[in-house]
Amino acid sequence: MEIVVSDSxxxxxxxxxxxxxxxxxxxxxxxxxxxxxEVIKGKEKGHKDAYEIEDMIxxxxxxxxxxxxxxxxxxxxxxxxxxxxxxAIALAKELNKKILIDDKKGINACNxxxxxxxxxLSLLExxxxxxxxxxIDAQESLKQLELHGRYxxxxxxxxxxxxx
Amino acid sequence: MVMKNISLRLDDxxxxxxxxxxxxxxxxxxxxxxKAIEIGxxxxxxxxxxxxxxxxxxxxSEGAKLxxxxxxxxxxxxxxxGITQKPYTQEQKDYIYKNKDALxxxxxxxxxxxxxxxxxxxxx
Numbered sequence: 001m002e003i004v005v006s007d008s009x010x011x012x013x014x015x016x017x018x019x020x021x022x023x024x025x026x027x028x029x030x031x032x033x034x035x036x037x038e039v040i041k042g043k044e045k046g047h048k049d050a051y052e053i054e055d056m057i058x059x060x061x062x063x064x065x066x067x068x069x070x071x072x073x074x075x076x077x078x079x080x081x082x083x084x085x086x087x088a089i090a091l092a093k094e095l096n097k098k099i100l101i102d103d104k105k106g107i108n109a110c111n112x113x114x115x116x117x118x119x120x121l122s123l124l125e126x127x128x129x130x131x132x133x134x135x136i137d138a139q140e141s142l143k144q145l146e147l148h149g150r151y152x153x154x155x156x157x158x159x160x161x162x163x164x
Numbered sequence: 165m166v167m168k169n170i171s172l173r174l175d176d177x178x179x180x181x182x183x184x185x186x187x188x189x190x191x192x193x194x195x196x197x198x199k200a201i202e203i204g205x206x207x208x209x210x211x212x213x214x215x216x217x218x219x220x221x222x223x224x225s226e227g228a229k230l231x232x233x234x235x236x237x238x239x240x241x242x243x244x245x246g247i248t249q250k251p252y253t254q255e256q257k258d259y260i261y262k263n264k265d266a267l268x269x270x271x272x273x274x275x276x277x278x279x280x281x282x283x284x285x286x287x288x
Contacts, residue, residue, distance in 0.1 A: 002270055009224040009235050016236070026274045038225060042234040049236060082226045098266060103223040107256050116263040126264060130271035132278070148239045152251045
């Protein structure tokens with residue numbers, strides 16, 4: 001099983017689109033504590049995805065791990081990005097693992113640091129290509145990603161064309 | 165909760181409305197002022213967060229923090245307003261797709277496992 005790190009919004013989107021169930025047997029997701037706090041806030045208003053993620057944490061399918069503080073401070077000096085994304089990138093860098101991230105500033109930082117990444121859409125594409133996910137499930141996930149992920153129509157159409 | 169005193173200058177129209185609401189709802193004026201500020205502040209924060217998100221100055225997490233709401237709620241807010249992300253730049257696109265196949269062998273191995281499992285169960 002391969003370890004990957006995730007930031008908050010991508011983890012929430014993976015849950016909302018149900019993609020999390022397809023990657024679960026293959027990937028073990030690591031998140032920093034700050035990401036956990038951001039995601040679990042959803043429980044206050046009964047968001048299903050927050051409960052699903054908490055359940056996965058309780059079953060050790062998602063692991064909470066903080067990056068080295070020195071790494072975080074270093075990255076803070078270099079990039080003006082949100083704490084959740086910054087901690088996730090620092091953890092991926094420290095563990096030398098891939099990251100699941102959709103935020104553009106985060107993507108730019110990963111590019112600069114040469115950290116391999118997946119967005120929800122590129123992950124969906126790979127899941128479909130490798131036939132882990134069926135066409136119907138892929139289309140349903142894409143529908144949810146379009147609804148919640150606020151991806152541009154160009155990005156959605158691009159993936160739509162590939163899921164045939 | 166610690167409360168701080170602030171002083172505000174408000175026009176007659178606004179104060180009259182607050183007095184009227186206070187009289188009708190039997191609630192003291194200070195409570196109405198506080199509620200009005202809270203509701204107004206939430207709206208201001210939402211408008212600002214949407215504007216900054218659309219301008220690519222903040223992420224979804226930052227937008228949610230600014231509004232003091234869950235990230236999922238911020239996603240819903242963007243959906244309700246019809247706000248979508250701007251397309252990736254060519255550099256971002258290239259970087260995302262450069263690494264797309266990094267997990268492919270792992271996923272293909274999982275696919276094999278699924279097929280093997282299905283075959284075993286079909287033969288039973």
